[in-house]
Amino acid sequence: MTPVGGTSSVTLSEESAVTEAVEKALPSxxxxxxxxxxxxxxxxxxxxxxxxxxxxxxRGYIVTNEHVxxxxxxxxxxxxxxxxREATLVGHDWPFTDLAVxxxxxxxxxxxxxxxxxxxxxxxxxxxxxxPLHDFRSSVTVxxxxxxxxxxxxxxxxxxxxxxxxxxxNPGNSGGALIxxxxxxxxxxxxxxxxxxxxxxxxxxxxxxxKTIEQVAGEIIExxxxxxxxxxVSHIDLTPEIAAxxxxxxxxxxxxxxxxxxxxxxxxxxxxxxxxxxxxxxxITADVLFLNVLMRLQPDETVPVVLSRDxxxxxxxxxxxxxxxxx
Numbered sequence: 025m026t027p028v029g030g031t032s033s034v035t036l037s038e039e040s041a042v043t044e045a046v047e048k049a050l051p052s053x054x055x056x057x058x059x060x061x062x063x064x065x066x067x068x069x070x071x072x073x074x075x076x077x078x079x080x081x082x083r084g085y086i087v088t089n090e091h092v093x094x095x096x097x098x099x100x101x102x103x104x105x106x107x108x109r110e111a112t113l114v115g116h117d118w119p120f121t122d123l124a125v126x127x128x129x130x131x132x133x134x135x136x137x138x139x140x141x142x143x144x145x146x147x148x149x150x151x152x153x154x155x156p157l158h159d160f161r162s163s164v165t166v167x168x169x170x171x172x173x174x175x176x177x178x179x180x181x182x183x184x185x186x187x188x189x190x191x192x193x194n195p196g197n198s199g200g201a202l203i204x205x206x207x208x209x210x211x212x213x214x215x216x217x218x219x220x221x222x223x224x225x226x227x228x229x230x231x232x233x234x235k236t237i238e239q240v241a242g243e244i245i246e247x248x249x250x251x252x253x254x255x256x257v258s259h260i261d262l263t264p265e266i267a268a269x270x271x272x273x274x275x276x277x278x279x280x281x282x283x284x285x286x287x288x289x290x291x292x293x294x295x296x297x298x299x300x301x302x303x304x305x306x307x308i309t310a311d312v313l314f315l316n317v318l319m320r321l322q323p324d325e326t327v328p329v330v331l332s333r334d335x336x337x338x339x340x341x342x343x344x345x346x347x348x349x350x351x
Contacts, residue, residue, distance in 0.1 A: 038149075041205040045151060046164050048207030051104045052079045052136035053162065053200055055155045056088055056111070056126070058096040076154035076200030077101065077126060078209060080138070080241060084130040087241045088199030089214055090116040093124050101128050104162065115244040115349060119179055120252055120319045121236060122214045125244040136201060139208030141233035144169045144187060152191040152213055152229075154200025167191030167227075176230050178215060180261065181315040186230040187211040193229035202231040210234045253321035253344035256287020257294065261313050274332045277301045278314035292342040294331065301337070302330040323347075 058073040075092035079085070086101065093099060099111040109128040116124035144150075152165045171188035189202065193213045202211035211231030218225060243250045259278040260266065267275040277299040283289050294300075301308060304327040306317040321327060323346040328339050 042149070042151060042166060045203055045205050045207040046153065049136055049151075049153050049201055049203045049209070050162055051134040053077070053104065053153045053155075054079065054086060055102040055161055056086075056092055056199065057100045057102070058093050059098040059100075060095045074155070074157075074196055075198045076196065078199070078201045078212070079133050079135050080209075080237075081245065082130060082133050082135050084128045084133060085114070085241070085245055086111065086126040086128060087212065087237055088124055088126060089122045089212065090118045090124040091122055092199045093126065094118070099126060101126065102161075103133075115248045115250070117240050117244070117250045117252070119181055119315060120250070121183065121232065121240055122178075123212075123232060123237065123240045123244075125241050136203075136209045137207075138234045138238055139204050139206065139210040141172075141185075141187060141210045141235045144172050144204075144210055146171055149205055150187070150189055150191055150210065151203050151205075152189070152193055152197060152200065152231075153203060154193075154197035154213065156194035156196040160196075163197075165192040170228070174230060176215060176217075177313075181313055181319075182311075183214070183230070183232070184316075185233045185236055186214075187233055189213075189229050189231060190227040191229065208234075209237070212237060249346070249349050251323060252347040253318050253323050254287075254347035255289040255294070255318070255342065255344055256284035257289045258282040259300070259314050261308075262299065263310065272299070273335055274299050274301070276310065277308045277332065288342055288344050292329070292340045294329070294340065294342070295333070297333070299332040300329060301332055303327055303342075318344075 054077045056075050056077045073092050077086040077088035101109050101111045111126040111128045114125040114127050148169045155161045167190040174186040174188045175182045193216050197213045201209045204210050213231045215230040217228040258281045264275045280298045303317050326343040329342045
């Protein structure tokens, strides 16, 4: 039988590790107010998004979720000490990852070090730090890494290399920090599963891995953008149900709903109602969507694109360009 004193000692040690980790992380986690709307004659925009962010560089760079700052005309960051600073959007990685980087004036900032998300194992304790509902600033919830290298479909793409956690995550936590007991950022809360096929779900949240954050945020800080391929089409990922509703014989691939003028797709001869079946060496399937394939391609590299048109398959050579940055 384990002595009572031994159990108490372990518990106190675990609690101490958590409180020390939180103490290290709190000064690096900020609140973000995003206002959208057109600013005319001094009129303010309307608050559209309230979320969290994390200082990752003493020069004033903050990483957050793209959906927190989408369509913003004004961004305000509140530091842990209550000070407010105006922020500018450096760049984002929509629609491929839900990441964006902001910049505020430097001075008195404490960056949060990134940990190794690849070293996380299921059952390991993790802590979510953020601003749920915006009113409860610097809130802390504790859980475990329920799973690693998860995939979750969102906004037409399978987000990859996600950390699943049961730490409570609520609106406003988006863009905050998921830390380990060393006070290192191993992830960023980005999605919560509330319902699945009509069933209520509890205790499933996803965080973007620090590995992805380091790669994407690092490129945005260095170049103001992420290297991503662009064809210039709008599409719908086909399922058997969608194909049947549209009277299509092809049940997989990306059905093209529009083609931009003078875009790579237009110049290559891709047309509305074409169905893209493969690009380069990658087939488009229910498990590998159009955007997941596109993010594996490189701008300015010509690739064969397999299409179906009027029931016939053929191949065109297409040269993607660098994806324009949506402001």
